[in-house]
Amino acid sequence: MILARLLLLLLLPLSACVVLPVPLGEGHISAGREVSQESQGTLLVGATTRAEVLVRLGEPSAVWDDAGVVVYDWDRVQWLLVWVVGGAGRGAIGGMELPVHHMLLLQFDAAGILQRAEHAERPPGVGYGAFLRSWAAKGNGRP
Amino acid sequence: MGLIVLLLAMALTGCGHIGLPLRQDDLDQVRTGARTLLLLRLIGTDQHGSARQPLVGSFSADPIGTGWGDFESGGQPLAWLPHSPSDAAWAEGWASMVLPPGYYYLAILPPRRTDAFTYAATLDQAPRWRIEVPAGAPVVYAGTLSLAERTEPGLLSTLWVGIDYDRSEVRDETAAATALVARDLPALPPPRTRLAVRQSGPIRLGVPPP
Numbered sequence A: 001m002i003l004a005r006l007l008l009l010l011l012l013p014l015s016a017c018v019v020l021p022v023p024l025g026e027g028h029i030s031a032g033r034e035v036s037q038e039s040q041g042t043l044l045v046g047a048t049t050r051a052e053v054l055v056r057l058g059e060p061s062a063v064w065d066d067a068g069v070v071v072y073d074w075d076r077v078q079w080l081l082v083w084v085v086g087g088a089g090r091g092a093i094g095g096m097e098l099p100v101h102h103m104l105l106l107q108f109d110a111a112g113i114l115q116r117a118e119h120a121e122r123p124p125g126v127g128y129g130a131f132l133r134s135w136a137a138k139g140n141g142r143p
Numbered sequence B: 001m002g003l004i005v006l007l008l009a010m011a012l013t014g015c016g017h018i019g020l021p022l023r024q025d026d027l028d029q030v031r032t033g034a035r036t037l038l039l040l041r042l043i044g045t046d047q048h049g050s051a052r053q054p055l056v057g058s059f060s061a062d063p064i065g066t067g068w069g070d071f072e073s074g075g076q077p078l079a080w081l082p083h084s085p086s087d088a089a090w091a092e093g094w095a096s097m098v099l100p101p102g103y104y105y106l107a108i109l110p111p112r113r114t115d116a117f118t119y120a121a122t123l124d125q126a127p128r129w130r131i132e133v134p135a136g137a138p139v140v141y142a143g144t145l146s147l148a149e150r151t152e153p154g155l156l157s158t159l160w161v162g163i164d165y166d167r168s169e170v171r172d173e174t175a176a177a178t179a180l181v182a183r184d185l186p187a188l189p190p191p192r193t194r195l196a197v198r199q200s201g202p203i204r205l206g207v208p209p210p
Helices: A002-014 A037-041 A050-057 A128-137 B002-013 B024-031 B087-091 B116-121 B174-184
Strands: A017-032 A062-064 A069-086 A091-108 A114-122 B036-045 B065-069 B094-099 B102-109 B128-133 B139-153 B158-171 B203-205
Touching: A017 A091, A050 A069, A050 A091, A069 A128, A091 A128, A114 A128, B024 B036, B024 B094, B036 B128, B036 B174, B087 B094, B087 B174, B102 B139, B102 B158, B102 B203, B128 B139, B139 B174
Parallel strands: A062 B203, B036 B139
Antiparallel strands: A017 A069, A062 A069, A069 A091, A091 A114, B036 B094, B065 B102, B102 B128, B139 B158
16 A cells, blocks of 8 residues: 555656645535534533433434434534646646535533543545545444 | 447447346345345326336437446445346336445436436436335335326437436335336235335435334
8 A cells, every 4th residue: 555655646646647635724614514612612422412412412423322322513614736738739627626524523411411532533545435424333232 | 349339339339228137146145134125116297198118218208317326436326227026027117236234325316318428427416316225124115106208299208308307206006116116026925115205304224213
């Protein structure tokens, strides 16, 4: 894998292709609705009920009732990957946003009381279901 | 090389695909109760009452686009190639899948009027229908999705160009689904009907109640 990446880096200059990551500062939300740190701070493990969460944070992105999990997710773009390709008398330029997948994961017990609350970033290449299943498995023994 | 040329030609021409046959080992899993056979039917009808199998392309009608979401994708639709119990069933619009119990999401795109890459990028914004496959049902019928398609007069024939989602509906054709299973899959019991619904609100994950 390391050799392949090294080879790719060596080939990029040969192909007259330049790839440049550009920081976008705060960036922007490209999908979903962000839950602010302030709103997250109002959630109290062991006290806040599921009904109160819905009132404070609004409708979630996803619910997994079997595991008592409620998910709020959003994508924030803080980097733009700009590429430039040059050839004999011709060229092209383009860009690709690099979103970070944010998830506010909440797990409730059977009585609807918040047991876990965690803000996580789902790594690129890790599927939604695999990430969610893994997170829930670390919890209170529910599936 | 030949396969690459074929795929490129398909992308350029907007070809549809054929209904893949159900695999024997999948059907064996249905018989043992490990998985469920899901049946649904897709019908396209235009504003003048003409009907077609919307997954099949023709000279004047590109097929609709379909996507399938599940737990692993968080409900986000990915490209979907449906199976069908038989050629006759496929011609009637029947699509099928063998899968574990759970919530699933069927996304429908209108016939493609742009390049393949732009078209594929619109899949995650397409209207979706939620399909519920409860545990313990060998065969589930999710309804007949009657798509209200729009046609326009073309140079040589009528062109199928779009879908009116608000006029599209899920119809209950349980009798037809039961007849289909008896005809093409006689070793399986009659289907349990669980009609698909237009998705709104949070994505549901996990296994639906019985």
